[in-house]
Amino acid sequence: MSADGLAQAQNKMRDAGVAPAAIDVFTHYYGELEAGATGLVLEDTIEPLLDPDKLADVEISDDAAAAAIQKTAVIKLNGGLGTSMGMDKAKSLLPVRDGKSFLDIIAAQVLHAREAYGARLPLVLMNSFRTQDDSLEALAAHRGIEVEGLPLDFLQNREPKIRVDDLTPVDWPADPSLEWCPPGHGDIYTALLSSGVLDALLDAGFLYASVSNSDNLGAVPNAQIAGWFAQSGAPYAAELCPRTPADRKGGHLAIRKADGQLILRDTAQTAPEEMDYFTDEFRHPFFHTNNLWFDLVAIKKALTERGAVLGLPLIRNEKTVDPTDGTSPKVYQLESAMGAAIEVFEGATAIVVGRERFLPVKTTNDLLLLRSDAYELGDDAGLRLAVEKAPLIDLDSKHYKTVSAFDAHFPHGAPSLKAATSLTVKGDWSFGENVTVTGDASLADEGEPRTLGDGSTLAG
The missing domain is CATH 2.160.10.10 (Hexapeptide repeat proteins)
Structure with a gap:
């Protein structure tokens, strides 16, 4: 391991007040990077997932569904700025329907579900430093959205971008904010733990989390899925949708041949020469929606046993420090995918849902x-x-x-x-x-x- 490069990065994170657990996770991925890890999942190491459970076939009693959603918290990934669409503030503040923003509609979804099921159903955002203030101000307009004793948000962590040439943290005086990047949405587990939100949810009696992107208005709180998840006894589950030609670039689940474990494979984890396999909607007939369900007790146990390092597969993203300047130094962003945690939990599962639960706005x-x-x-x-x-x-x-x-x-x-x-x-x-x-x-x-x-x- 490049001791000097790692030490510089660790010191930079400490000086910026990054949580010790997040520094430990970064240290793990830095070691993976230096060891030459690419995060690639080769086709001959996996088998397609062909027959997962389908929500349409599931029978859950009304009582079981209501009981499960009463123990569920809703977590929305809300760190995105919508830069690909020319935005410089939280993407979730974009008006999307009748003058209402993503956050307005999400708040309405949660408030309606609370009334329908008599559930507390807290809404918690995973914000970034650049989305926190505006998003909390927007939520304040929705009276009663808070749940007593629980925060409305927690912050995702940040880490230094690493120079490709010498694996040191990049220095960019023209705009020091560009020296930093988020660790991917796989950071949710570390951030939940280090922020204290995971313990707060457990102390308040919540057992499950329904997690999705804030730009996906299809992920409405759903008591039937909550009941299915509770009844399954699984520590972790992913929602899938049938693939169409329009979904060929989306990640998919597969079964690892070595141990029969479910894993997630994203585009960035696919070798260029194997993209034909990845994009074949008949070979891999379901795509991963990034709508996830966690057993909070199982998450806490795994994080505690592993010292906050779940060891999710590395996603090594190579970019320039200034995305608008192709001549600026090349850097690595060390990331992980939230959905990759499916391989951490024995007994993790998946369920096929209707397409109405996947309505992301990317363009x-x-x-x-x-x-x-x-x-x-x-x-x-x-x-x-x-x-x-x-x-x-x-x-x-x-x-x-x-x-x-x-x-x-x-x-x-x-x-x-x-x-x-x-x-x-x-x-x-x-x-x-x-x-x-x-x-x-x-x-x-x-x-x-x-x-x-x-x-x-x-x-x-």
Whole structure:
């Protein structure tokens, strides 16, 4: 191990007030990095997962479901800034439906579930330093969202970016904040422990956690899944969805041949020459939604026994210290995936759920769809398809990639998409008020800015 590089990184983390447990985890991954670990999962070491449990086949009594959700806490990963969409604040504050943000809708989902089941159902965010203040301010508008004795959030940890050339922590005086990165959402376990939130939940009588991304409004609190998880006795479970051609880049579960253990394989853990296997929706027919269920007692036991180091597979991300400057020094970001913890727990399992539980917003294509009439907001604040199949959206990234550019092109909101099969836009098109899209519709690049007038119908 590069003693000097590691010591520099450890000292930098201590000086910044990073929790000792997080430094221990970083030290583990630094050792993996220096040993040449790539985190790759080769196809000949795994078998496809072909027949997991399906929620549609599960029978859970109303009493069992209600009892389970009364012992469940909702945790949302809320550290993302939406930088890929041109944002510089918490992505969850983006208006997504009727002027309501992701956080507004999540709060409404939780409050509705509490009333429906008579459950305390705490909502806890895993924030980053850059999302904490704005997100807590937004939640304060939802009266009664707090649960007495429990915090509304905890902070994910941070770690130094490591230079590729000499494995020392990078120095970037032009913007010192760029010297740091989050350790991936696998940090949730360390952060839960070091923040004291894990103990606080256990002391308050909670046994289970339902965890999902804050940009996935499909992950509504669900008593039936809570009942299934409690009844299974499993320490850990993942929600899966059937794969389609649109999901080929998503991570999937597999069975490790060496010991029969379920594991997660993401894109970054796949060798380039094996991407054909990874993207084959028939070979690996289910994708990982990142909606997870934890037994909090089992999590505490594993973290205590392992000194907070669960040993999740390393994800070695190579980037430049300044993502906007390709000439800046190359760095490694040492990350792990939250879902990779499935391989830590013997008896971990998975369940196939409906596609309505997976509605992430990663691009403005997704945003347009969720803002349109192709989706409806239910009484439980869950977003659900109002049509048989969601239309495919493909907006020209030259003109619609950032939220500000997107909003400028849709000043009156989303067009009607409930009669559309697809919408492809090439070039610089703005949409007037009350535009309707039907069938397989497309707009070609006219070489100059154009506008679809108010009341227009764009037919395929």
